[in-house]
Amino acid sequence: MIVEHAGYLPGLDADSVDRQAKAYGPEGAEISVLLPVLHEKQVVQLVGHVREQAQLKLKSRPLGQIIDAIDLTVSRLLDRQDPYRRRMDHLLPIITGYDREMVRLGLTGYLKTFRKPQLQRFLAEDFINPAILDSFQPLPKGGLGRAFGPKILTHVWAGNVPGLPLWSLVAGLLVKAGNIGKVPTAEPMFAGWFSQLFAEVAPELADCLAVVWWQGGDEVLETAVLNESDLVLGYGRNESLAAIQSRLPITKRFLAFGHKVSFAMVSAEALNASKVCATARLVAYDVARYDQQGCYAPHMVFVERGGSVSPERFAQYLAHELAVFEEKFPLRPLSLEEGSAIVSWRNMEEMIPGGQVFSAASGSWAVSYQAEDKVFSPSCLNRTIRVVGIDALDQVPAILAPFSALLQTAGIAAPPEELVALASALGEVGVTRIAAIGDMTSPEAGWHHDGRFNLLDLVKVTEIDGRAEGSADRLASYDD
Amino acid sequence: MVYDDITVDLLSFIKADAPNNDEFNRIALQLFAYQFAHNQPFAKFARARGKTPRTVTSWTDIPAVPISAFKALEMTCCRPDEAEAIFMTSGTTLGRLRGKSYHQSLSVYDASMHRNFSERFMGGIERLHMGILFPTVEEMPNSSLAYYLDLAVRDFGLPGSSHLIGEAGIDIDRLIADLVRAETTGRPYALLGASFSLVHALDGMEKRGYSANLPASSRILDTGGFKGQSRELTLNEFYDSLSHRFNVPRSQCINMYGMTELSSQFYDDGNAISPSVKSGPHWVKTRVVNPLTGAAMPKGETGVLVHTDLAHVNIVTTILTEDTGIETDDGFFLLGRAEGTEAKGCSMAVDEFLRAAGSAVA
Numbered sequence: 001m002i003v004e005h006a007g008y009l010p011g012l013d014a015d016s017v018d019r020q021a022k023a024y025g026p027e028g029a030e031i032s033v034l035l036p037v038l039h040e041k042q043v044v045q046l047v048g049h050v051r052e053q054a055q056l057k058l059k060s061r062p063l064g065q066i067i068d069a070i071d072l073t074v075s076r077l078l079d080r081q082d083p084y085r086r087r088m089d090h091l092l093p094i095i096t097g098y099d100r101e102m103v104r105l106g107l108t109g110y111l112k113t114f115r116k117p118q119l120q121r122f123l124a125e126d127f128i129n130p131a132i133l134d135s136f137q138p139l140p141k142g143g144l145g146r147a148f149g150p151k152i153l154t155h156v157w158a159g160n161v162p163g164l165p166l167w168s169l170v171a172g173l174l175v176k177a178g179n180i181g182k183v184p185t186a187e188p189m190f191a192g193w194f195s196q197l198f199a200e201v202a203p204e205l206a207d208c209l210a211v212v213w214w215q216g217g218d219e220v221l222e223t224a225v226l227n228e229s230d231l232v233l234g235y236g237r238n239e240s241l242a243a244i245q246s247r248l249p250i251t252k253r254f255l256a257f258g259h260k261v262s263f264a265m266v267s268a269e270a271l272n273a274s275k276v277c278a279t280a281r282l283v284a285y286d287v288a289r290y291d292q293q294g295c296y297a298p299h300m301v302f303v304e305r306g307g308s309v310s311p312e313r314f315a316q317y318l319a320h321e322l323a324v325f326e327e328k329f330p331l332r333p334l335s336l337e338e339g340s341a342i343v344s345w346r347n348m349e350e351m352i353p354g355g356q357v358f359s360a361a362s363g364s365w366a367v368s369y370q371a372e373d374k375v376f377s378p379s380c381l382n383r384t385i386r387v388v389g390i391d392a393l394d395q396v397p398a399i400l401a402p403f404s405a406l407l408q409t410a411g412i413a414a415p416p417e418e419l420v421a422l423a424s425a426l427g428e429v430g431v432t433r434i435a436a437i438g439d440m441t442s443p444e445a446g447w448h449h450d451g452r453f454n455l456l457d458l459v460k461v462t463e464i465d466g467r468a469e470g471s472a473d474r475l476a477s478y479d480d
Numbered sequence: 481m482v483y484d485d486i487t488v489d490l491l492s493f494i495k496a497d498a499p500n501n502d503e504f505n506r507i508a509l510q511l512f513a514y515q516f517a518h519n520q521p522f523a524k525f526a527r528a529r530g531k532t533p534r535t536v537t538s539w540t541d542i543p544a545v546p547i548s549a550f551k552a553l554e555m556t557c558c559r560p561d562e563a564e565a566i567f568m569t570s571g572t573t574l575g576r577l578r579g580k581s582y583h584q585s586l587s588v589y590d591a592s593m594h595r596n597f598s599e600r601f602m603g604g605i606e607r608l609h610m611g612i613l614f615p616t617v618e619e620m621p622n623s624s625l626a627y628y629l630d631l632a633v634r635d636f637g638l639p640g641s642s643h644l645i646g647e648a649g650i651d652i653d654r655l656i657a658d659l660v661r662a663e664t665t666g667r668p669y670a671l672l673g674a675s676f677s678l679v680h681a682l683d684g685m686e687k688r689g690y691s692a693n694l695p696a697s698s699r700i701l702d703t704g705g706f707k708g709q710s711r712e713l714t715l716n717e718f719y720d721s722l723s724h725r726f727n728v729p730r731s732q733c734i735n736m737y738g739m740t741e742l743s744s745q746f747y748d749d750g751n752a753i754s755p756s757v758k759s760g761p762h763w764v765k766t767r768v769v770n771p772l773t774g775a776a777m778p779k780g781e782t783g784v785l786v787h788t789d790l791a792h793v794n795i796v797t798t799i800l801t802e803d804t805g806i807e808t809d810d811g812f813f814l815l816g817r818a819e820g821t822e823a824k825g826c827s828m829a830v831d832e833f834l835r836a837a838g839s840a841v842a
Binding site: 362363 | 747
């Protein structure tokens with residue numbers, strides 16, 4: 001039995017921290033994770049320490065040095081022989097249940113988007129002149145401006161896709177915030193490992209971030225942390241986010257990233273004999289990767305009629321490709337409830353007039369084909385997807401319009417002029433990201449999560465009014 | 481095979497003193513053929529799985545219909561408008577659809593309830609003075625539980641047995657009057673109802689500072705769990721409270737497990753020890769399976785319950801529930817019920833989606 005300590009708690013005496021053991025693995029017996037059980041006083045002390053240290057060591061540090069520290073940490077994690085990376089490759093599959101190879105390949109592909117050039121691109125996306133994070137810079141309208149990150153940025157993470165917390169944690173470091181990250185029970189390790197390694201690589205910044213855990217819904221600890229935060233980033237179910245918002249004083253800012261749904265669209269051109277196999281494989285990859293647990297994974301595929309392969313036939317191609325992926329990257333073990341939900345979903349899909357379901361005997365994937373019912377309907381995830389036949393892809397935006405607030409990624413397989421036309425119409429109904437099929441689950445560096453500015457949303461700008469410069473001049477010793 | 485012939489066969493099997501497995505199998509296959517021929521959505525469902533009267537040779541081959549199908553489809557052998565009764569599940573968030581069970585006639589349902597109730601709850605007593613903590617059939621015409629409890633009063637209750645729930649909830653005055661009368665006369669009393677109503681009764685009696693001292697052979701039947709409609713108690717707290725408040729030993733506190741999608745019920749042999757082992761009568765067989773593959777779970781491992789109830793003549797005999805359990809030598813432990821609780825697992829995505837989309841899908 002492997003024992004791991006979750007969290008990263010700089011400034012707290014390790015012996016004073018209570019721990020609660022939680023077992024992970026198929027039989028619940030492979031890893032024992034010791035989750036930190038903090039008391040309210042400890043949490044307040046921890047946040048105070050991070051705030052003070054970030055103020056002291058992070059705020060005045062040139063951005064370039066912070067980028068270097070992150071880059072160095074990430075390059076260590078990209079090295080498969082690095083002890084931290086080896087722990088991740090070994091333990092994350094056990095904790096999350098995802099296939100070992102899928103986790104390993106996924107982590108490498110993901111970490112590659114956090115190296116120095118990508119971090120610089122990340123900054124350039126949001127700031128015309130990233131130096132605005134270091135010092136006052138001229139503003140186009142006149143005067144000067146400097147961007148300040150929050151003193152304490154709290155992240156409430158959710159889900160079990162390995163590595164996901166890195167997005168916001170890196171964003172927090174880039175805007176020089178003191179960071180408090182709360183990990184979910186489903187995957188409590190990655191953020192802590194990253195922070196420990198970051199502290200090793202950049203000891204001078206070791207006290208500027210902390211990773212904590214509490215049982216979801218623990219009002220006392222959550223309120224204690226929220227009260228000490230300047231800005232809160234929340235991920236997960238709308239109910240949990242609403243609970244956070246209700247506990248947050250009006251003077252604090254809260255950026256909520258609720259669950260979103262994504263979908264794919266396949267034009268007739270992507271269905272000709274030479275392309276259809278590749279198209280089906282790419283869609284299947286988006287479905288299989290992390291078993292649709294990320295909000296960028298497709299729930300539905302709209303397939304255009306008129307190609308050399310019919311939508312119904314495409315559903316069978318897709319089923320075949322999912323069967324192939326099942327061999328390569330098997331589905332993670334499901335709970336009985338998840339299994340029951342899949343059975344129920346398959347059954348409902350089959351019962352719709354014109355509906356057909358193709359599924360694995362083992363139940364590890366299912367494709368439903370709907371000839372008539374075009375309503376946007378969520379899949380029950382874990383490699384279940386609905387294929388809908390449609391006369392023309394430009395009918396899709398109208399189908400999606402009622403779900404505007406929930407839309408995120410559209411994976412599109414279509415020729416260039418159609419791609420652009422569709423993108424405009426999809427943007428109108430609320431889609432915030434258009435990706436190629438096969439890339440849906442790996443957003444590029446610097447993408448705008450849910451259409452927002454990842455860094456810009458975190459800062460406040462202090463402006464020196466253009467006229468203030470002139471007025472100051474009149475008070476100078478050299479004034480005539 | 482026509483409905484009346486099947487019914488005759490079934491009624492004699494339900495009454496049988498020494499039922500055997502071959503007879504169970506024969507009737508199950510006969511019912512499968514009948515339901516395959518007359519229940520169109522079921523026939524489609526079975527055919528899609530390669531199950532037809534020609535290929536199905538054992539009752540375990542009959543495809544188990546997920547209970548969600550009772551919501552989506554008109555699962556019935558008779559015409560819906562010819563049904564003597566339609567029982568419905570309480571509404572859920574999923575498109576506000578309710579699961580429906582059509583009963584062409586209730587003769588088999590009644591016979592099933594009778595024999596089982598008499599053996600498992602009445603324990604040989606012919607009639608008891610009963611109090612019912614549930615609305616009447618008139619108030620809830622589509623509730624199978626309301627019908628079941630009405631049958632209990634009609635066929636097993638002494639004159640004076642009555643429903644103790646009115647528009648304002650439990651009538652504590654009448655409940656206490658009932659209990660006092662039982663104490664005075666020394667005649668045993670039976671209190672039956674939804675588990676959450678019994679919690680409300682406990683709370684109401686506590687407020688009055690009243691505890692009953694019911695005569696020996698008195699008994700309590702609860703069913704359905706708390707469903708967020710009362711405070712949540714552990715099983716031990718619940719049965720301890722009942723036992724103390726009514727002076728009924730835990731071994732005489734019987735839990736009934738029933739479903740709108742069936743025509744028979746399951747009982748335990750009292751709750752001296754909780755959780756208790758539940759079992760059905762000889763015309764019902766229960767298996768514990770992996771929901772995705774349908775394969776039986778090894779004894780002692782948790783799976784989802786599949787029930788084959790021969791009394792469910794007009795619909796399907798075999799259903800795949802969303803309830804989890806463990807098989808034992810003489811029945812099963814019921815671990816979790818999906819009905820009435822928030823959907824778990826990945827169906828949460830569907831549920832949350834519908835809520836978030838709000839009126840868009842209504």
